[in-house]
Amino acid sequence: xxxxxVREAQKKFLIDDEDPRPTRFFxxxxxxxxxxxxxxxxxxxxxxxxxxxYSEKLSSLKRKWEAYEYRNDWESYEDERRSRxxxxxxxxxx
Numbered sequence: 139x140x141x142x143x144v145r146e147a148q149k150k151f152l153i154d155d156e157d158p159r160p161t162r163f164f165x166x167x168x169x170x171x172x173x174x175x176x177x178x179x180x181x182x183x184x185x186x187x188x189x190x191x192y193s194e195k196l197s198s199l200k201r202k203w204e205a206y207e208y209r210n211d212w213e214s215y216e217d218e219r220r221s222r223x224x225x226x227x228x229x230x231x232x
Contacts, residue, residue, distance in 0.1 A: 160211040
């Protein structure tokens with residue numbers, strides 16, 4: 139997918155998903171680095187809010203983001219990613 143398509147898909151994810159918190163965003167788009175994941179989440183959230191400035195869901199996400207309520211989401215994402223990798227490795231060796 140080209141970068142413009144990815145950005146649009148990410149923005150659509152934030153608008154359409156029922157719980158578009160950062161952990162789910164990182165999992166959906168398979169981020170490897172915290173900085174790029176956080177940067178992209180913030181940028182897409184701002185873009186989605188520009189498209190729909192009256193969305194209560196997006197406004198709530200923005201307030202929580204700015205209040206640092208999602209500061210542990212990257213660690214949750216890494217834990218989930220390690221867990222999935224371990225499950226695949228375990229299945230492979232059975």
